[in-house]
Amino acid sequence: MNDGDQSTNLLEAIGGAPPAESANIVEVTDIHKFFGHNEVLKGVSMTVKQREVVVVCGPSGSGKTTFIRCVNHLEKIQSGSVKVNGHLIGYREENGKLVSDKERNIAHQRREIGMVFQRFNLFPHKTALGNIIEAPIQVRGTSEDEAIEMGRKLLARVGLAHKEDAYPAQLSGGQQQRVAIARALAMRPAVMLFDEPTSALDPEMIGEVLEVMKELAREGMTMIVVSHEMGFAREVADRVVMMDEGLIIEEGTPEVFFTNPQQERTKSFLSKIL
Amino acid sequence: MLVVLALTVAGCSSTKSTYHYQWNLFFQSIFSPDGQILGGLWLTVIISIIAQVIGVILGVFAALGKMSKVLPIRWFANIYIWFFRGTPLVVQLMFFFFGLSVAKIYTWPDLTLGPLTIDGPIQAGIFALGLNEGAYMAEIVRAGILAVDPGQMEAARALGMTPGKAMRRIVLPQAARVIIPPLGNEFNNMLKTTSLLFVLSVVELYETFNIKQGQFFAPFEFFLAAAVWYLLLTTIWGVIQSWIERRLARGTPGAQAAGPSLTARLIGLRNNSGNQAR
Numbered sequence: 001m002n003d004g005d006q007s008t009n010l011l012e013a014i015g016g017a018p019p020a021e022s023a024n025i026v027e028v029t030d031i032h033k034f035f036g037h038n039e040v041l042k043g044v045s046m047t048v049k050q051r052e053v054v055v056v057c058g059p060s061g062s063g064k065t066t067f068i069r070c071v072n073h074l075e076k077i078q079s080g081s082v083k084v085n086g087h088l089i090g091y092r093e094e095n096g097k098l099v100s101d102k103e104r105n106i107a108h109q110r111r112e113i114g115m116v117f118q119r120f121n122l123f124p125h126k127t128a129l130g131n132i133i134e135a136p137i138q139v140r141g142t143s144e145d146e147a148i149e150m151g152r153k154l155l156a157r158v159g160l161a162h163k164e165d166a167y168p169a170q171l172s173g174g175q176q177q178r179v180a181i182a183r184a185l186a187m188r189p190a191v192m193l194f195d196e197p198t199s200a201l202d203p204e205m206i207g208e209v210l211e212v213m214k215e216l217a218r219e220g221m222t223m224i225v226v227s228h229e230m231g232f233a234r235e236v237a238d239r240v241v242m243m244d245e246g247l248i249i250e251e252g253t254p255e256v257f258f259t260n261p262q263q264e265r266t267k268s269f270l271s272k273i274l
Numbered sequence: 275m276l277v278v279l280a281l282t283v284a285g286c287s288s289t290k291s292t293y294h295y296q297w298n299l300f301f302q303s304i305f306s307p308d309g310q311i312l313g314g315l316w317l318t319v320i321i322s323i324i325a326q327v328i329g330v331i332l333g334v335f336a337a338l339g340k341m342s343k344v345l346p347i348r349w350f351a352n353i354y355i356w357f358f359r360g361t362p363l364v365v366q367l368m369f370f371f372f373g374l375s376v377a378k379i380y381t382w383p384d385l386t387l388g389p390l391t392i393d394g395p396i397q398a399g400i401f402a403l404g405l406n407e408g409a410y411m412a413e414i415v416r417a418g419i420l421a422v423d424p425g426q427m428e429a430a431r432a433l434g435m436t437p438g439k440a441m442r443r444i445v446l447p448q449a450a451r452v453i454i455p456p457l458g459n460e461f462n463n464m465l466k467t468t469s470l471l472f473v474l475s476v477v478e479l480y481e482t483f484n485i486k487q488g489q490f491f492a493p494f495e496f497f498l499a500a501a502v503w504y505l506l507l508t509t510i511w512g513v514i515q516s517w518i519e520r521r522l523a524r525g526t527p528g529a530q531a532a533g534p535s536l537t538a539r540l541i542g543l544r545n546n547s548g549n550q551a552r
Contacts, residue, residue, distance in 0.1 A: 134443065
C-alpha cells in the first residue's frame with residue numbers, strides 16, 4: 001500500500017515530532033563513569049535543545065561511545081545526572097539524593113530515547129517489519145494494525161518498502177542500519193542517539209544511511225551522533241563536540257570547529273581524519 | 275492360544291542344555307504387540323514427554339537463576355544443579371518415592387485427573403526425572419543464552435523493554451536455536467532413562483518386557499524385542515528432531531546445512547561439508 005509513497009518524511013510517518021516537555025531535551029550534568037579503577041568519563045556535561053543536532057567526535061578511547069551509552073543508561077554512571085525531556089534517567093531523587101531506579105522505571109524512561117548501534121543489533125529472528133513493530137506493540141501497547149501501518153510507512157521512507165518480509169540476514173549492512181533507524185523511530189522518541197552508525201558499513205553503503213540521518217535532522221529530530229563522518233557534521237550539525245580522555249575539550253559550530261579549532265588535540269585529530 | 279503354545283515350547287526348552295529360541299515370542303512382541311506392551315509403550319512416551327517438559331521449564335528457571343544478579347537466587351540455582359547432577363538418578367527416585375512416603379513427608383496419593391488416575395510411583399518418577407533433567411537442561415539453556423549476542427539484549431532494552439520482556443521476546447527465542455539440538459539429545463536419553471522407573475515398579479516399556487521374560491523364561495527374545503521398541507521410539511524422535519531443526523533454521527544463512535542429516539545423527543557421524551557452510 002505504500003509502494004507508491006514517494007515521500008521521505010520520516011517524522012510524518014510516526015505522526016509528527018513527539019511533544020517536547022522541556023526546552024532542553026538532553027541535560028547531562030557532570031557525569032563520571034568508571035570501569036573498575038579506570039575513569040573513562042571525568043565530568044562531562046552537555047545540553048541539547050530541541051531540534052538540535054550534536055556530533056560527538058574524538059579518538060578511540062576518548063569515552064564518546066561510553067558517553068552516549070550513559071545518556072540512555074546502558075552504562076551506569078557513578079556521579080552526575082542525566083535528564084531527558086525533563087526526566088532523570090536511571091536514578092530518581094529522594095530527599096535531595098539520587099538513588100538507583102527500578103529496572104521497570106528505567107525501561108519506561110528509555111521509551112523517549114531512540115538508539116542506533118554501530119552493529120545494527122536487529123533482531124535476527126524477526127523480519128524487517130517485525131523488528132519495527134515489536135517495541136511499539138510490546139512496550140507502548142500500540143495495536144498490531146496501527147503498528148504495522150506505521151512500520152510500513154517508515155520502511156517506505158527509508159527506501160525499503162519492498163523488504164518488509166526480509167530477515168536481517170538477507171539485508172545488506174546499509175539496509176539493516178536503515179531498518180534499525182526506522183525501528184528506533186517507531187517508538188516516537190524525543191531524541192535519537194547514534195553510536196558510530198556507519199563505522200561497521202562498507203564504504204559504498206555509508207551514503208544511504210547518512211541520507212536517512214540527514215533527512216531526520218532536517219525534519220527537526222533532536223540528535224546526538226557519535227561519528228567520524230565530518231561531511232555529515234559539516235552539513236547538518238548545529239554543534240560539533242570533541243572528546244578526549246574522558247572530557248569534552250572543545251565544542252563549537254561546524255564552521256568554527258573545522259576552520260578554526262582552538263585546541264592542539266583537536267587540530268591534530270582533525271588533520272588525521274580529514 | 276499362542277501363549278499356551280509358547281509356554282509349552284518354553285517348558286521343553288528349559289530341560290535342554292542348549293537355549294531353544296522362541297522367535298515367535300519376539301516377532302509377536304514386535305508385529306502384534308498385546309495390550310501390556312502397548313500400555314508400557316504409552317507410559318514410557320507419556321512419562322518422557324511430561325518429565326522433559328518439566329525439565330525444560332526448570333532448566334530455563336535454573337539457568338536464569340544461575341545468571342541472576344541476586345546472590346541467594348544464584349546460590350539456590352547452583353545448589354539445585356549441584357545436587358541433581360551429583361547424585362545418581364536411582365537414588366533420587368528411591369529417595370523421593372520411598373524416602374518421602376515412609377517418613378510420612380509426602381505419601382504420593384493417587385492423583386485423579388478426570389477419567390485418568392495416576393498412581394504414586396508414576397508421579398514420583400515423573401517428579402524425580404523432571405528435577406534431574408532440569409539440572410542438565412540448566413547448563414544447556416545457559417549456554418544457549420550466552421550464545422546470543424549481548425547487543426540483542428541492549429537493543430531490546432534501548433527500545434524500552436524490561437529485562438524480563440527482553441529475555442522472553444528477544445533473547446530466549448534466539449537461544450532456542452542453540453538449545454534445540456542438545457535438547458533433542460536429552461529427550462532421546464529421557465526415552466531410555468525412563469526404564470529406571472522399574473525400581474518403583476512402574477510398568478513402563480522395560481518393566482513390561484522384564485515381566486514377560488520372567489513369565490516365559492525367554493530373556494533373549496523379550497529383551498531383544500524391548501531393544502527394538504526403544505530403537506523405534508528413538509528413531510521416530512530422530513526424524514521429528516531433524517524436522518524441527520530444519521524449520522528453526524529458516525531465515526538464517528546456510529539454512530540447508532543447519533544440522534546433521536538423519537542418518538548422520540543416528541549413526542553418530544557429523545556431516546563435515548554441512549558444518550563448514552555454517
